[in-house]
Every structure is written in structure tokens, then in C-alpha cells.
Amino acid sequence: MWEFLIRSLDASTIFTIAALGELIGQRSGILNVGIEGVMLFGATLGFITAQTTGSYLLGFLVGIAIGGFLGLLHGFFSITLGGDQVVSGMGIWILGFGLTTYIGSAYTGLLGLERIPSVLGLSPFFFVGIALVVITWFVLSKTSLGLRIRSVGENPAVAEVSGINVTRTRYLCVVVGGMLMGFAGAIYSLDYNPVWSYNFLMGWGFIALALVFFSMWNPFILLGGSLLFGTLWQLSFNPEMVLPGVLSRYIWRTVPFVITVGVLLLMATKWFRTRWGAAKPEALGQPYVKEG
Amino acid sequence: MSQVKVERGDTVLEARGITKRFPGVVANDHIDFEIKAGEIHAILGENGAGKTTLMKILFGEYQPDEGEIYIAGKPVNFRSCLDAIDRGIGMVHQHRKLVPAHSVIENIILGHPRAGKILNIKRAENEINELCQKYGFNIDLKAKVWQLSEGEKQIVEILKALYRGAEILILDEPTSALAPTETEKLLESIEAMAKDDLSIVPFITHKLAIVLAISDRVTVLRRGKVVSTVDTTEATERSLAMEMVGREVIFRLKRTEVEKGETILEVENLSALSDKDILALNGVSFSISEGEIFGIAGIAGNGQNELVEVLAGLRDLERGKIRLDGQDITQKTALERWKLGIGYIPSDRIHVGSIADFSLVENTTMNYYFDGDYQLQGSLDYEKIRALTEEIIAEYDVQTPGPETTAKSLSGGNLQKLILARVLSRKPRLVIAHLPTQGLDIGATEFVRNKLMEAKKDKTGILLISEDLDEVLSLSDRVAPIYEGKFMDIIPGEQVKRESVGAMCAGIYLDEDEP
Numbered sequence: 001m002w003e004f005l006i007r008s009l010d011a012s013t014i015f016t017i018a019a020l021g022e023l024i025g026q027r028s029g030i031l032n033v034g035i036e037g038v039m040l041f042g043a044t045l046g047f048i049t050a051q052t053t054g055s056y057l058l059g060f061l062v063g064i065a066i067g068g069f070l071g072l073l074h075g076f077f078s079i080t081l082g083g084d085q086v087v088s089g090m091g092i093w094i095l096g097f098g099l100t101t102y103i104g105s106a107y108t109g110l111l112g113l114e115r116i117p118s119v120l121g122l123s124p125f126f127f128v129g130i131a132l133v134v135i136t137w138f139v140l141s142k143t144s145l146g147l148r149i150r151s152v153g154e155n156p157a158v159a160e161v162s163g164i165n166v167t168r169t170r171y172l173c174v175v176v177g178g179m180l181m182g183f184a185g186a187i188y189s190l191d192y193n194p195v196w197s198y199n200f201l202m203g204w205g206f207i208a209l210a211l212v213f214f215s216m217w218n219p220f221i222l223l224g225g226s227l228l229f230g231t232l233w234q235l236s237f238n239p240e241m242v243l244p245g246v247l248s249r250y251i252w253r254t255v256p257f258v259i260t261v262g263v264l265l266l267m268a269t270k271w272f273r274t275r276w277g278a279a280k281p282e283a284l285g286q287p288y289v290k291e292g
Numbered sequence: 293m294s295q296v297k298v299e300r301g302d303t304v305l306e307a308r309g310i311t312k313r314f315p316g317v318v319a320n321d322h323i324d325f326e327i328k329a330g331e332i333h334a335i336l337g338e339n340g341a342g343k344t345t346l347m348k349i350l351f352g353e354y355q356p357d358e359g360e361i362y363i364a365g366k367p368v369n370f371r372s373c374l375d376a377i378d379r380g381i382g383m384v385h386q387h388r389k390l391v392p393a394h395s396v397i398e399n400i401i402l403g404h405p406r407a408g409k410i411l412n413i414k415r416a417e418n419e420i421n422e423l424c425q426k427y428g429f430n431i432d433l434k435a436k437v438w439q440l441s442e443g444e445k446q447i448v449e450i451l452k453a454l455y456r457g458a459e460i461l462i463l464d465e466p467t468s469a470l471a472p473t474e475t476e477k478l479l480e481s482i483e484a485m486a487k488d489d490l491s492i493v494p495f496i497t498h499k500l501a502i503v504l505a506i507s508d509r510v511t512v513l514r515r516g517k518v519v520s521t522v523d524t525t526e527a528t529e530r531s532l533a534m535e536m537v538g539r540e541v542i543f544r545l546k547r548t549e550v551e552k553g554e555t556i557l558e559v560e561n562l563s564a565l566s567d568k569d570i571l572a573l574n575g576v577s578f579s580i581s582e583g584e585i586f587g588i589a590g591i592a593g594n595g596q597n598e599l600v601e602v603l604a605g606l607r608d609l610e611r612g613k614i615r616l617d618g619q620d621i622t623q624k625t626a627l628e629r630w631k632l633g634i635g636y637i638p639s640d641r642i643h644v645g646s647i648a649d650f651s652l653v654e655n656t657t658m659n660y661y662f663d664g665d666y667q668l669q670g671s672l673d674y675e676k677i678r679a680l681t682e683e684i685i686a687e688y689d690v691q692t693p694g695p696e697t698t699a700k701s702l703s704g705g706n707l708q709k710l711i712l713a714r715v716l717s718r719k720p721r722l723v724i725a726h727l728p729t730q731g732l733d734i735g736a737t738e739f740v741r742n743k744l745m746e747a748k749k750d751k752t753g754i755l756l757i758s759e760d761l762d763e764v765l766s767l768s769d770r771v772a773p774i775y776e777g778k779f780m781d782i783i784p785g786e787q788v789k790r791e792s793v794g795a796m797c798a799g800i801y802l803d804e805d806e807p
Contacts, residue, residue, distance in 0.1 A: 150393075151402050154393050
């Protein structure tokens, strides 16, 4: 049971960090559905780097860097070119899936490094994740930069008139967001499950994406949601723990999505909107073209 | 300009020979005027007179092709609105530039250099409260903007400009969306700001009374040129209107008497909820006969939207009955009502009345697609609809290169003509005209009113909902002032007194009208 809890918390750490990356981008108005692809890249390149150099640090740095680069790429398509963000994101996912399979298959197998030591029985990244949640919350709601990011995601035209550089702010967010996604991928392949195999992520990125919608774009709800989703995910490996022999793990894995649909339905109700307004960043997914 | 000490009455802004051309049109043609410190200087002009262009030039959104702007005697060259803001120009947009999801205070400090890296909300709050007290604004700084009324949103925009250090405040149609009490308060605040040596420049299209009430001087624009700049004390509503349009305007449209025919619409005890689940329409009963214009006068937000939408079949009702020619249509859908002869002219012609990217032919189709005469073996007979659109364009004098142009390329007046035409050309039994002349220039307004009169002569029943008291009073055979979802009274046209109706729209009965 203890083991199960630890694994759940470790899993939710990865969801938290990846989803935070997505949340930051979305608060600035950029939707990146290619989060799974970014994580695959971060995980695979981080894994290969760490294995070849023997250095975890280098592995993580490469994972973060490639994530940042893919964020930049997504930014180029969706901010500079003003293209469809879903199309660009799907492209990144497909690219990530294909390319990492091609590059990584030669490295199939164990990482072969000494495990990263745990802190208080937990992965050290668990604490990093919590710190990142607090930092993200603080930056978004208490700082000038956060106000700028939120404004750009709500109404870029207003932000522009108020003297904010929409393009720069959005780039900053997608790049930082991509770095967090790449980091989350590297945590998976270097710490959570240090083995490379075909399609090892199996939808973690999509759960993180769902998590952002579940969180109603609030970092703390996101943290709570990732604990829930992490536990559900972990349960999917041993469904018999709850309902012996009844549910397959693949059914379990749809549960986070079902919950997310429920939250989205709730947000769509009149009851919700008249009390809290629209939680979703108003300009999410819309390219911004300067007037004149 | 904050560096230079300004004395009351000094010229703070001067425009010389401002010219701006767009393909095929000179929007601003050598415009000259000057604004003094502490002056309220209205810029008046019809739609298309070049007001918007001038406003955008003053705020740095457009660069003029010719001419200079001087601030405190020095030439300035605005490359963006930020330059204008830096030189002390503040803009209060008609289409509010605010983030609805954010609080009032967040909106005001957004992008402000003094907001601090870590937001110093307390300090900002104190400073903004000081401004509020000084100029008599009353607003909850912690409220989210989406919860505010139009008037409150305008206050937020004014505060934002002032907080940014604006000394010249440009107001785009400042009273167009305000309730009378809000208007009154705004005028008081504007005067307080002017006393404090701020210059106020309201741009106004049609509310001539406001111009007279508020401004010290007024500059009238027509077709991109300055017609005159006069002291307001020397102007009257009539003289301003004449300068604006360049010809005498018939303000009092002659109400043609048409013999009333059979009853078309009967509404009994109608109630409906607003989007916020508040009882917005509370037990309204009336009827409309053939050849009658039934006018509803009132300030926006007193249940007019709900009434119109219920009648058009777009909103569920709570209670009540609607009959058309004796048939109960309470449960009928919007389409069924169209087919039964209800024509609907929505107040929002851009979003509800038309599809911006569709051609005029396709937009005309919106009221014809369900009509068997315009179908060909189950698909639309575009040839026929196109011919109809061409007829409409000619008959209603819609200014457009052709029927295949998109709706968004039309000016407001021309778009409204198209919408009006496609509704009236169906020869409806009943027309619901919701703010049919809102935002139109005087020429187009006159046109729309005349067309409604013509329809009335053809025995069409018309429900006219307007916030323009003069419009309702001069057109309607009977007038119902609406207040908080109820009719205050239903008054026959010949007995209507302007003051009484105005008072009733504010929920007050003058002594002699006490029912």
C-alpha cells in the first residue's frame, strides 16, 4: 500500500510539471496539444544523453532544452505565422512519436545508471513540482509579469493598447511551458521508469492536457487534480486492487478524461458562469493579428 | 507634456492640416482645430464624417498622411498609441478595451510602469480611490469587469486613462450605452475633470442634446472636413444638425394616420428570465393591429431584449401567451414564426443580423432559405435569390459594389438597409424592429423610419423598440414606457407628452399621470 502511494505521488509529479507547462502557455492564449510529443522528445533525448554521458544533470538539461526548442517551434507556427494551434500541436505530437521511436529504438532497454536517491521516501522531483506550482501561482496572480500574461491570454488587443508586447509575452510562455513539458518527460525516463521502450508514455501527455482543463487554469486545483489523476493512473496497473478482475487497465485510463469532461460540462453551465465567469482564457487558441 | 506647466485656457493640443486618405476616400481633409486646457470640446459628425479616423490619429493608431499635431506647442509624431499615452492623451473607447475576467484594479494598472514587478495592489488602490473621490466616480475596485454595467466599464476606462496620467481625455460616444442616471453622473464627473484643467474631447454622432449640455465648444465635421467650430452657447440642436448633414433634417416625422385593421399580435401577461436568471420581463400585455406602430420606450436593460427575444422565438418564457392572428404561437419555434409572418430586425446587426463573411446574396438568403419559392428540387435557387438581392440593393439604395460583396464591407447604415429590406420584402404581418436606427447617421435613420412608415401603410403591424425617445414618440401610434420589465402605461400617440414618458422610463410618474 505504501509502495502504491509513493508510485502514485511520483506519477502525479510528472503530470503536475507537464500540465503546469501547458497551463502557462494556455494562460497566455496558446494551446499546445502536442504536449505528449514534447514529453516524448524530452524523455528520449534526456535518456540517451544521460546514458551516453553518464550524467543525470546533462540528461535533464537536454530534456529541458529540447522542450524549450519545441515550444519555440510551436510559437513560431502559432504566434509568428498565426497558424492553427491545434494543427501545429498535433504536428509536434506526430513528429515526436515518429522521430523518438526512430532515434530511441536503438537504446531500447534499461538506463543502467544508479537510481536517483529519494528524499523522505519520495522522488526529489515531487518537491520540485510543488515548488513550481507555488511559483507559477505567485507569478501569475501576484506579479506584473503574471498580469501581463493573463491579459494577453484574455484579450491581446487590450494588452497591446496597454503597452504590452503580445508576441514576446506569448513566446516567453510557450518556451517556458515547453521546457517544463520536456523536463516532465525527462523525469519519466530518468527517474520514474528508467527504461526506454516503444511508445513508453502511452498518453501521459494527453492526461496532462486534460488536467489543465480540469484545473480551470488554477495551479492549485491542478496540483489536486494531478494527485487524483496520478492515483487513478497508478491504479490502472492494478485494477484488481479496487474492483478485483472487473476492469481492464485501459478502461481505468479513460477515467481522468471522463472526469475532465464532467468539469468542462460544469464550467459550461449557466450556474457556473453567472458566479465565476468564464474560467477559460478568452483568447485561448486564437492567433493574434495586430490591427493596422 | 507633464513637464510643461499648463495654465487654464492655454492651447494644449493643436491639429493643423490633418489629412488621411484611404483607397477611394479622403477620410480626413485638412482638419484644423485646437483644444485648450480645461476645455470640453466636442467633435460632432455623422457616421463616415471622419471622426473615427481623426480619433485614431490623435491616439496614435493611425499616422496622418499630411499635417501636424502639436502638444503644448511642440510638434509630436505618434507611432503608436503608447506614444500618445506618454504625451498625456487618454482614450475611452466605445467598444471597451478591458479584460472582462480581470478585476477593475488589474485592468487599470495593466501595463502601467508603476505597477511594480510584484504588483503593489494596495498602493494602486489608494491612488485610484483618490482619483475616484476627486472626480466623483463610484466603483468597486475589486469587482470583476464582466460583472459591471456599461457605465461602470466606462468609468474603469476613464480611470485607467487618468491613472496613466492623461491630461487630454478623448471620449468615444460617451453616453451611447448609459442609463440616464449614469449619464448625469458622467457629465458631473466630466465637469469636475475640466475644472481640474483636464481637457475633455467627446466624439459624438447623434446625441446633440448631450453636446449642448456638456461642451464649451464644438467642432462639426462633415465628409472629412471641419465645417465649423463654435461656442456651444451660440449653437442649437437644429443649427448643429444642419451643419452636420448640410441640409435641413425633418426631426418631426409626420405620423401618417392609417385606419387600424384587425388585431395581429396579442400578448398576455408575458414574463421571462434574463441570461442571469433574473425575472427581466414581468407580466407584459399588449396587442398590435394592422397598420399600427406600437412603440416601446425605455432605457436599455429594462426587459426589452427579453421581450423581443421571446416574441421572436429565441428565448423561453416563464409565463404568458402569444397569439398571432388568433393562433397561439407561444410554443412555436423561431422558424415557424418567420413562416407565419413575423419579421425580426435584431438590434445587433453585425453579430445577429448578418454573417460578416457571407455575401449579400447569402445574407439575404437567411430570411428566404425556408421559402419553397426560392428552392429548386430541395436546394436553394441562388439565381432567384441573387435577382432578389439585386432588387433590394436598387430599391433600398444600398451602397455596395455588388451583391457578391461581403456583409462586413458595408457601412452600418447600408447593412441595416439590407436587413430591413430582406425582412420587409417578405411582406410580413408583424415586424419586430429592435433599435432599428441605433448608431446610424441621420440620412440612414430617416430612410429606415420612412420604410417603416411605408410598411405601416401596407397594413403591417410594427413593434418598435427604441431608446431614442424622440423616435418612439414621433413614429408610434401607441407608446408603452417600459421600466424594470413592466409597462408603466400604454399611451395613445396623440396624448403622449415627452416629459411624462421620459419620467416613466425612469420609473417615475409625474403627478398628473398617476394611474
